Amino acid sequence: MRGKYIVVTGGVLSSVGKGTVSASLGLLLKEMGLKVSLVKVDPYINVDAGTMNPYMHGEVFVTEDGAETDLDLGHYERFVGIDMSKYNNVTAGKVYFEVIRKEREGKYLGQTVQIIPHVTDEIKSMIHRAAEMADAEVTIVEIGGTVGDIESLPFLEAVRQMKLEDEGGVVFVHVALVEHLKATGELKTKPLQHSVQELRRIGIQPDIVVARAEVPLDEESRRKIALFTNVRPELVFSSYDVDTAYEVPSILQQQGLHKGVLSRLGISPRKEGSNPLEDFVKRMKNSSREVDLTLVGKYVKLKDSYISIREALYHAGVALNVKPKIKWVEAEELEGGEEKLSLLENSEGLMVLPGFGSRGVEGKIRAVRFARENNIPFLGICYGFQLAVVEFARDVLGLKGAHTTEVDPNTPHPVVTVLEGHKPTRGMGGTMRLGGQKIYIKDGTLMRAIYGTSVVDERHRHRYEVNPEYVDALEKAGLVVSGVSDEGLVEFVELKGHRFFVGTQPHPEYKSRPLRPSPIYMAFLAAAAGLEVSAQAVPITTLP
Structure with a gap:
């Protein structure tokens, strides 16, 4: 036909x-x-x-x-x-x-x-x-x-x-x-x-x-x-x-x-057809409580810049019967005096969003530190994950000047860098690490409990990686590497002794669906709402 x-x-x-x-x-x-x-x-x-x-x-x-x-x-x-x-x-x-x-x-x-x-x-x-x-x-x-x-x-x-x-x-x-x-x-x-x-x-x-x-x-x-x-x-x-x-x-x-x-x-339908999103919409409108989330990024003036992240939070909210109340904060607004951090007050959960380049980087790093020191549930996505590693290296390991080489090519401590074999050789377009990649999750970690399996597939879009030379020092100080790639590259990190502190190199929001929410987003929102996080929440249904 x-x-x-x-x-x-x-x-x-x-x-x-x-x-x-x-x-x-x-x-x-x-x-x-x-x-x-x-x-x-x-x-x-x-x-x-x-x-x-x-x-x-x-x-x-x-x-x-x-x-x-x-x-x-x-x-x-x-x-x-x-x-x-x-x-x-x-x-x-x-x-x-x-x-x-x-x-x-x-x-x-x-x-x-x-x-x-x-x-x-x-x-x-x-x-x-x-x-x-x-x-x-x-x-x-x-x-x-x-x-x-x-x-x-x-x-x-x-x-x-x-x-x-x-x-x-x-x-x-x-x-x-x-x-x-x-x-x-x-x-x-x-x-x-x-x-x-x-x-x-x-x-x-x-x-x-x-x-x-x-x-x-x-x-x-x-x-x-x-x-x-x-x-x-x-x-x-x-x-x-x-x-x-x-x-x-x-x-x-x-x-x-x-x-x-x-x-x-001129086509005859095979069945009458239904709308599986009807129940999802009803639940979305009737969520029992609001959760105050703060999302820090460099493109927040246009919310469509982070549309998959926003939708993933809504999907998780419906599954958990909570309503994410999102406050968008421009990363640059957090740079300056300590009073700037008032923008992060009253956050029940804090996210540092993806992005590229140097604009707003120090503001994002300050947001990471605020969440870490105040025991606020934290989720860092891609660049947000990398900057969480930078913050930890600076403020916990005491590595003065630690940075990503994306921002400071001459940093004395390149905790995030482009590794050999990943450097672009033909321009910028289409040369990053892209698409679905297998991730191997370590037993006994929070990420293992969240996903309920030892191997997952999530989509990527990045060029820089956590530098393997610093992994041992990071782990000894309490930053757990809970997921790695086929090549042994760091994919997930989590922080011991924190209510919920997770960084993810991939973008799990790309695979979130209304009736099949992302496990990471559900776990983050559950932590922000004060719900159980030790095991994966159950979606309301599953798409065929």
Whole structure:
């Protein structure tokens, strides 16, 4: 059977909710018995998201096979419960890189290489390959950006051609903003109408429209949208503001979006389908108590920079029946006098977040020391873990000037450094230690109790490592190395005699799912809430 495609486009402005709509639709179709995959198309020229500043594009999400991708792939994994791969993120950089490679190798047999057909053919090839690699019956293709962006035009042309080549095999879903004027209570549909007109101008007629607004669509607005976009009223759907994105599948399911899509594709569902996130949302809204958490990072002004961490805490909260109340603290704000540490007061749990570079490093180190000395449950992720080692070396071992060579290449005590064999030899992009890696956990440690097994797999994204030359001294002083890699590199540390003090080189948040929370995040939140941490908490259910 040849796979079919749902192409999701966006209008008016970016970040309107295409990723959440795509992920929600993927979940609903999967629950109806279909094998589903998703592809995110990013029109930027970067080959991948790995070298991009989080303020530019939010979090970099890492797949099991080590691809540095758009954050929407995190939405797909969390909602649909399937692993994404390097094939599920197509960027303009990848496309043009491949076209130029083929031209240099003479694959085009002397032709003049052009956007049409060479670039558009490569786009189609990458989309089809992603579907084939997943053996998907239905592949949802989300086109990044908005209609009218010059960067998006080749991608829109490619999916237009896909529809032409297989009329019954492609459905277009357009997601666009409907402005709600609070002063008058009116819903203004004109911006959405204009975005559809622009889409039609380049040859694409949407089959379905999802109107994104603060409030639900009224019937008059629905009829107006249908009339001016040439879409039947029953195929105009409303996606409105809710407390959590995990409610969106229920909203769209109640309106029948999934059934409308399958009808247009000529597919019969294998079962009626349910929404496994409904109970999760109910529990999330009815958690019995709040836990005050402080998260220290260098990109906290844009919360999407740490979206997987935030969601992992919410997943753990639902499993434990507690509600994480997050206070975001900019690391630089902790640098200076002792009064700066007042920002960390009243923390029931403290996290130091991932990042790169020197900005805010001393503030992060001060946060680590505050948690260690005040017996506050602590979790350091990646760079946060490395700086916890730096703080311990300085303040417990007394190694004056101890640092990571990322910040101070001339430090007298390089407790964190780039090891031989891990130094980049071909630039920065795609050269870190990336993706799923096995970790061997030592018996008798807290991490062994948390995971309940001796071997785990977690995803990585880092270049620097704890220097093996300092491990013996660190352990003698009480910092336990509780997990190591195949090569013997330090993966997990924990502190003897502390309520909960854990550092993790990998990013366990990447694998956390609503119904299958990360064991480390559950243990940290349990410690912050004063609950039992000696054994792994039990998730409310398990995704199939």
